[in-house]
Amino acid sequence: MLRFWKKKASPVRLELPDEGELIAYLDGQLDRGRHAQIERLLEQSWELRVRLTAVERDVETYVEATSYRTPSEIPPFERIWKGGPVSASSPHMKPAIKGPSTLLAFVNGLSARFGFLSAKFAVVVAASILSIFFLVRLSSVSPVSAHELLLRTEQAEAHRARQFLQPVIYQKLQVRRSPSPPLREQSVRWEVWWDPENDRCRQRVEDELGHRWVDGEAEINSVGNPSDHVPSLPPIVAELKQVFEKNRMDVRRPLSPASFQSWRKSTQSKSEKVVEAVLPEGDLAFRIQTEVTGPSSLNDIVRADFTVRKKDWHPLRQLCQVQNGTESISYELNEIAYNVLALKTLPPSVFPDHLQGPLPRTVAPHLATGPSGPASTETQLALTEIEALYAVHRVGGCLGEPVEILKVSHDRVEVRGVVATTGRREELLAALRGIPLLTAKLRTIQEAVAETSSSSASEDEDQEGKTAAVVVETNRLPIQTELEQYFRKLTGNGSPEPRPGQAKAVDVHQKVAEFSDEATSLARSLLAEAWALRRLAERFAGSSAERLRPQSLWLLEVMLRDHLAGFEAHSSQVRSLVEPVLIPLSEHLGSVKSQLKSSNLGSTEPEEHAWQKATLEVFREAEQVHGYVLSLFAGATPSSSAELDQGSSGPMVSELLSALSRLEGQAETVQARVALAFSERSTVASHDRAK
Amino acid sequence: MVNNRDSHLALEEFFRREYRSLYKYVYRIVGNPEDSCEVLQETFLRFFKVQSGKRTHDNDVALLFNLARNLAIDVLRKSRTRESYEKEVQEGKVIVFGHSPSPTPEQVLLQKEREGCAERALGLLTKKEQECLALRSSGLSYQKVAAALSLSPESIGPLVARALRRFRGFYVEILEKKGQPSKARAAGRR
Numbered sequence: 001m002l003r004f005w006k007k008k009a010s011p012v013r014l015e016l017p018d019e020g021e022l023i024a025y026l027d028g029q030l031d032r033g034r035h036a037q038i039e040r041l042l043e044q045s046w047e048l049r050v051r052l053t054a055v056e057r058d059v060e061t062y063v064e065a066t067s068y069r070t071p072s073e074i075p076p077f078e079r080i081w082k083g084g085p086v087s088a089s090s091p092h093m094k095p096a097i098k099g100p101s102t103l104l105a106f107v108n109g110l111s112a113r114f115g116f117l118s119a120k121f122a123v124v125v126a127a128s129i130l131s132i133f134f135l136v137r138l139s140s141v142s143p144v145s146a147h148e149l150l151l152r153t154e155q156a157e158a159h160r161a162r163q164f165l166q167p168v169i170y171q172k173l174q175v176r177r178s179p180s181p182p183l184r185e186q187s188v189r190w191e192v193w194w195d196p197e198n199d200r201c202r203q204r205v206e207d208e209l210g211h212r213w214v215d216g217e218a219e220i221n222s223v224g225n226p227s228d229h230v231p232s233l234p235p236i237v238a239e240l241k242q243v244f245e246k247n248r249m250d251v252r253r254p255l256s257p258a259s260f261q262s263w264r265k266s267t268q269s270k271s272e273k274v275v276e277a278v279l280p281e282g283d284l285a286f287r288i289q290t291e292v293t294g295p296s297s298l299n300d301i302v303r304a305d306f307t308v309r310k311k312d313w314h315p316l317r318q319l320c321q322v323q324n325g326t327e328s329i330s331y332e333l334n335e336i337a338y339n340v341l342a343l344k345t346l347p348p349s350v351f352p353d354h355l356q357g358p359l360p361r362t363v364a365p366h367l368a369t370g371p372s373g374p375a376s377t378e379t380q381l382a383l384t385e386i387e388a389l390y391a392v393h394r395v396g397g398c399l400g401e402p403v404e405i406l407k408v409s410h411d412r413v414e415v416r417g418v419v420a421t422t423g424r425r426e427e428l429l430a431a432l433r434g435i436p437l438l439t440a441k442l443r444t445i446q447e448a449v450a451e452t453s454s455s456s457a458s459e460d461e462d463q464e465g466k467t468a469a470v471v472v473e474t475n476r477l478p479i480q481t482e483l484e485q486y487f488r489k490l491t492g493n494g495s496p497e498p499r500p501g502q503a504k505a506v507d508v509h510q511k512v513a514e515f516s517d518e519a520t521s522l523a524r525s526l527l528a529e530a531w532a533l534r535r536l537a538e539r540f541a542g543s544s545a546e547r548l549r550p551q552s553l554w555l556l557e558v559m560l561r562d563h564l565a566g567f568e569a570h571s572s573q574v575r576s577l578v579e580p581v582l583i584p585l586s587e588h589l590g591s592v593k594s595q596l597k598s599s600n601l602g603s604t605e606p607e608e609h610a611w612q613k614a615t616l617e618v619f620r621e622a623e624q625v626h627g628y629v630l631s632l633f634a635g636a637t638p639s640s641s642a643e644l645d646q647g648s649s650g651p652m653v654s655e656l657l658s659a660l661s662r663l664e665g666q667a668e669t670v671q672a673r674v675a676l677a678f679s680e681r682s683t684v685a686s687h688d689r690a691k
Numbered sequence: 692m693v694n695n696r697d698s699h700l701a702l703e704e705f706f707r708r709e710y711r712s713l714y715k716y717v718y719r720i721v722g723n724p725e726d727s728c729e730v731l732q733e734t735f736l737r738f739f740k741v742q743s744g745k746r747t748h749d750n751d752v753a754l755l756f757n758l759a760r761n762l763a764i765d766v767l768r769k770s771r772t773r774e775s776y777e778k779e780v781q782e783g784k785v786i787v788f789g790h791s792p793s794p795t796p797e798q799v800l801l802q803k804e805r806e807g808c809a810e811r812a813l814g815l816l817t818k819k820e821q822e823c824l825a826l827r828s829s830g831l832s833y834q835k836v837a838a839a840l841s842l843s844p845e846s847i848g849p850l851v852a853r854a855l856r857r858f859r860g861f862y863v864e865i866l867e868k869k870g871q872p873s874k875a876r877a878a879g880r881r
Binding site (some may be wrong): 018020021022023024029055057058059063068069077079080 | 727808809832849853863
C-alpha cells in the first residue's frame with residue numbers, strides 16, 4: 001500500500017542515470033527525451049555532475065592512452081574501392097611492394113641464376129646501388145616534394161590535435177590585401193576556432209570597426225545577401241571567401257595544408273617548386289611556390305606560396321595572387337597565434353551550446369554584431385569577467401599569484417599582474433585566449449624590476465641602505481623545547497640531554513625544522529584557498545551573483561566548489577599534522593573541547609547572501625590559523641591580542657587547536673550554503689527556460 | 692532477388708557508409724595504414740562474394756566487422772606470431788603504432804613505455820570489453836556495436852562504462868608501478 005502511494009505521489013520523479021546511461025548520454029546514444037531529462041538532472045544535482053565528470057575522466061584516460069591506435073588520417077574510400085570489388089581482387093590493388101622486398105627479390109633472382117657465390121656478390125652490388133641512390137637523393141636540390149611536405153604538415157597537425165579528446169584548433173591570422181593603385185592596402189585580423197570532431201567552426205574578425213563574431217558557416221554563407229542581417233564580414237574577408245570558394249579551398253580553415261592541397265589538386269597545369277628559406281626568427285622553413293600555367297578566369301588563383309616551418313611542420317604563411325580582370329590582387333595570410341585546445345576548456349562564448357547541448361542558448365550568439373544596448377554590453381562584460389576568472393582559476397592563478405581582473409571601462413575587462421616567468425605568462429595568456437572584450441597586461445618579475453629600476457635608480461640606493469639594516473633574528477620557536485621533547489620521545493630517545501654522539505640531537509633539530517616547514521607551508525596553502533574564496537565572495541557580494549546568467553553561475557559554482565574542496569583538504573592536513581604534537585602540550589584542552597562543541601553549531605537557516613557571509617567568516621578563521629602557525633612554528637611576531645599573551649605559548653596552542661576545529665564546521669556550513677544558493681538558482685534558471 | 696547492378700550499387704553505398712568506422716576499427720588491430728587498407732580490400736571482397744545478389748540489411752554490419760576482425764588478426768599473425776608480439780609489447784621492446792613528426796629520444800622512450808602500459812591494461816580486460824571499446828572507438832552506434840557482439844543495445848552502455856573504469860584502474864596502477872607520472876590520477880581537480 002505504502003509503495004503504491006509513493007508511486008502515485010511522485011509520478012514525474014526523474015530517475016537518476018547510472019554510469020551506463022551517463023556514458024550513453026556522453027556518446028549521444030540516448031533518445032531525445034531521456035537526453036533532455038538527464039540534462040535537467042545535471043543542472044539540479046551536483047552529485048550527478050561529479051559522477052559525470054568521473055565518467056568523462058575515464059573516457060579521457062582511455063582516449064589519451066590509446067591514441068596511438070587511432071589513425072592520423074583515413075585514406076579516401078576510392079583508394080580501397082577503385083571501381084568495385086572485382087578490381088579490388090586484382091593484383092595491382094595490393095599495396096606496392098616495399099623497398100626491402102624488391103631488393104630481396106633481386107638477390108633471390110641472382111642467387112637462383114648464378115648460385116650461392118654469385119648471391120653474395122649480388123648483395124654487395126645491391127648495397128652499392130642503394131648507397132649511390134641515397135647519396136644522389138640526398139644531394140638533390142629539392143629536399144622534399146610539395147605533396148610530402150603538405151602530407152607531413154597535415155600529419156603534424158593531426159598529431160597535435162590527438163592530444164585532446166575533443167580538440168579545437170585555434171588560429172589567429174593577419175590578412176592583408178595589396179592591390180595595385182588606386183585601391184589602398186587593407187588588413188584585418190581573423191580568428192578561427194575549428195572543431196574537427198563536430199565539424200563546425202567559429203570565427204571572429206577585428207578591423208577598424210572593432211571585434212565581432214562571424215557566426216560559423218551560417219554567417220559566412222550569408223555574405224552578399226543584403227536581405228539578411230547586417231553582414232559582419234569585412235570586405236577583405238568576404239572577397240577572400242569568394243576566392244576560396246572558386247578555388248576549392250576551405251574558408252573554415254583558411255591557412256591549412258588540407259585547404260592548400262585541395263586547390264593544388266584542382267589545378268590542371270602548373271609549375272611548382274619547393275625551396276628552403278630562413279624565417280626572421282632564424283628557423284628553417286620550406287616554401288611551396290606554385291604557379292598556374294594554364295588559362296585563368298576571374299578570381300582564379302594564379303600563383304600561391306605556402307610556407308611551413310621545418311622544425312614542427314607548421315604552416316605559417318600563405319600568399320595567393322588572384323586574377324582580377326587585367327591585373328592581379330595579392331592576399332597574404334600570416335599566422336599570429338596558434339593553439340590546440342580541449343573543447344571543454346574553451347570559454348562558453350566561443351561555442352555557446354557546447355556546455356548545454358540542444359538547450360536554448362544562454363548567451364546571445366551575436367553579442368557584438370548588431371547595435372548593442374547598454375544592458376547587453378553589461379551582460380557580456382559580466383560574462384567576460386567570469387570567464388576570465390574561470391580561465392585564471394583553471395591554471396591556478398587565483399592561488400596567491402598577483403593577478404587581478406578588473407573592469408577598466410564600460411566595454412573592457414583587463415587582466416593585470418606580475419608572473420614569475422615568461423612560460424607562466426604564456427600559460428595564462430593561452431588560458432585567456434579567445435575571451436571577448438578582454439585585454440591582458442601581464443609582466444614577468446624581471447620586466448617589472450627592469451621598469452622600476454630604470455625609473456627610480458636613485459631610490460634604489462636609499463633602499464639598499466634600508467635593506468642592509470634589516471637584521472635576521474635567529475630566535476628559538478616559542479615551543480622549540482616542547483617540540484624537541486616530542487620528537488625525542490618519538491624517536492625513542494627520552495633523554496632531554498643530547499648523547500655524546502650528538503647525532504640524535506641533530507636528527508631531532510632536523511625533524512623540528514622539517515615539521516615547522518611543513519606546517520607553515522600547509523598554512524600558506526590554506527590561506528591561499530581562503531583568499532580565493534574571499535575574493536569571490538566580495539566580488540559577488542550582495543545581489544550581483546543573482547544577476548548572473550546560468551552559464552556564469554555554473555562557472556562561479558565550480559570555482560567555489562574547487563576552492564572549498566582545496567580548503568577542506570588543506571585544513572584537515574594542517575590538523576592531522578599539528579594535533580598529535582600540540583594536544584599533549586595544551587594546558588587548556590578542556591576549554592578547546594568545549595569550544596569545539598559550541599563552534600560546530602553553524603547556523604543552518606537560509607539567509608540572504610548567506611554563502612558570502614559564511615565565506616568571509618571562514619576567511620577570518622583561516623587567517624587566524626595562519627597567524628598562529630607562523631607564530632608557533634616560524635617564530636613570527638604575533639599580531640592579534642590573543643597571540644600577544646606573552647606569558648607562555650599554551651594559550652596560543654589552545655587557540656590554534658580550537659580554530660582548526662572551528663574551521664571544519666565553518667567550511668561545512670559554507671558548503672551547505674553554496675549548495676542551497678546554487679541549487680535554488682539553477683532550479684529557477686531551468687524554470688525560466690522551460691517557460 | 693535484386694538485379695546485379697542494383698545490388699552492386701547498394702553494396703558500394705553500404706561499404707561507403709561503414710568505411711570510416713571499419714577503417715578505424717581495423718587500424719586499432721593492425722596498427723598501420725598499409726595493412727589496414729589491405730584488410731579492408733579483402734574484407735570488402737569477401738563480403739561482396741557472400742552478399743552479392745542479396746539486399747543489404749542492418750545486421751550485415753555485424754558480419755562485416757567480424758569478417759574484418761578475423762582478417763586483421765590473420766594479418767597480425769602473419770607479420771609475427773601473436774605470442775612473441777605480446778611478449779615484446781609487455782617488455783616494452785616494440786612500438787607498433789603511432790607516428791610522430793620528430794620526437795626526441797626521451798619522448799620516444801616515454802611514449803613507448805606508455806603504449807606498453809596501455810597494451811597491458813587492455814590485455815587485462817575481458818575479450819568482450821576489449822571488443823566493445825574498440826567498436827565504440829571506431830564511431831559505431833550502440834545499436835551496431837550490440838549487433839556485432841550479439842548483445843542487446845541496452846547492455847552496451849553499462850559494458851562500456853565498466854570497461855572504461857576497469858581500463859583506467861589497470862592503466863594507472865601499471866603506470867605507477869613503472870614510476871611514471873599518471874595524468875589520469877592527477878586529473879582530480881584541475
